[in-house]
Amino acid sequence: MLRRKFSKTVIIVNTTISLILIALALLIVANRQRIIDQITVWQFHPTSAITSLVDRAGMNGNGKFLYLSSQPALDATQNFNNECDRIENTTSILGCYSNYRIFIYDVTDKKLDGVREVTAAHETLHAAYARLGSDEKDKINVLLEAEYKKLENNKDYVDRMAFYARTEPGERDNELHSVIGTEIANINPDLEKYYDNYFSDRQKVVALNTKYSSVFINLKAHANVLLAQLNSLSEGIGSATERYNSDVKTLNADIFEFNRRANNGSFQTQSQFNYERAVLSARVDELDVGRAKIDADLALYDQTLAEYNSIASESKKLYNSIDSTLAPAPTV
The missing domain is CATH 3.40.390 (Collagenase (Catalytic Domain))
Incomplete structure (x- = not known):
């Protein structure tokens, strides 16, 4: 009787252990990735x-x-x-x-x-x-x-x-x-x-993303503003220079004609001579003002171009810093 009771107890214990092992196995299967992750973190x-x-x-x-x-x-x-x-x-x-x-x-x-x-x-x-x-x-x-x-x-x-x-x-x-x-x-x-x-x-990671992304965004926006200014200045300088050269050519021709008439005694009165010379002199002054404006715009263009190139250089440096193809070879 004692042996039979002992055997029954062993069977119950073995069955319980088997069920526990099966449940544990199912738990491991269901959480396999989590267990792998945990072991990885420990190591x-x-x-x-x-x-x-x-x-x-x-x-x-x-x-x-x-x-x-x-x-x-x-x-x-x-x-x-x-x-x-x-x-x-x-x-x-x-x-x-x-x-x-x-x-x-x-x-x-x-x-x-x-x-x-x-x-x-x-x-x-x-x-x-x-x-x-x-x-x-x-x-x-x-x-x-x-x-x-x-x-x-x-x-x-x-x-x-x-x-x-x-x-x-x-x-x-x-x-x-x-x-x-x-x-x-x-x-x-x-x-x-x-x-x-x-x-x-x-929001911390979003703020960090905004922070570093804004560096590129602001540089690009600044560069676009400068580029628009350069294009506008270039167009204005080109048009002004073309007008200036045309006006200089016309003025030179008019001065030549004025001198020819003066040498030939074509002016009937001194007042007429003085008047036409004053008109030519005013045109010279006007051209000088135009030339000064062109020179000022050229100086501004050079200044803006230098700033644009500085922005471009900074942008290139930053883009290079995130370009892994430019990374050095690993050290031994």
Whole structure:
């Protein structure tokens, strides 16, 4: 009797253990990615430069977890280009999410403060999107597309999405998920609530994006103003110079004729002579004023051109600072 009771107890215990193991196995399968992410985070040892990016970008604990589980790397060498493909030479690549890892181009120009933080958050949202289930994606995609409709009159965003369509076909909503999340301040409350899964203060990353983007926007706007001034000055100087040369030619002919008549004694009275000479003298003075105006406009043109070239030089320097193709080779 004791043996039978013991055997029954063993069977019950074994069955219970089996059920626990099955439940545990199902739990592991259901949370496989989360478990992998957790192990990765435990094993990853980020630098302070890496962790500071998402802190400044306003990401919460979950956002930071996804960021660190992607083993982010800051790189300012040609190694970055080995990880992040540049399909079109006209567009700089600031970062990418590739093979479950985040790569960020290490832009160090102080004028572009915030660009690395925005890139880090942008790529982290790619990691977040990759972990959404199909039903979750469908729900979020509807909100993203509705939000994008508000941006369809913004040429910059239209051009950006056209670029993604060419270089990353099929990833439209994935890109919108990152773009809207890091760049658009006022969005649908439901979408904002969704982004609360990753941000404690999403406006921080939006502000950083506005900050560094405005550097390029302001330089371009300033350059366009100067270019318009240069074109206007050039047109005005050209027309004024043409009139001046024509007037000088006419005046020289009239002075020659005046002198010929004077030498031939063609003036009947001294007053007539004095009058016509005074008229010619006034025309000379008028031409001198015109010439002085042309010289002043030429000086202004040179000054404006120098300022324009300075802006162009600064713009080129900044664009070069985000162009990974110009990065040095990695050191050994």
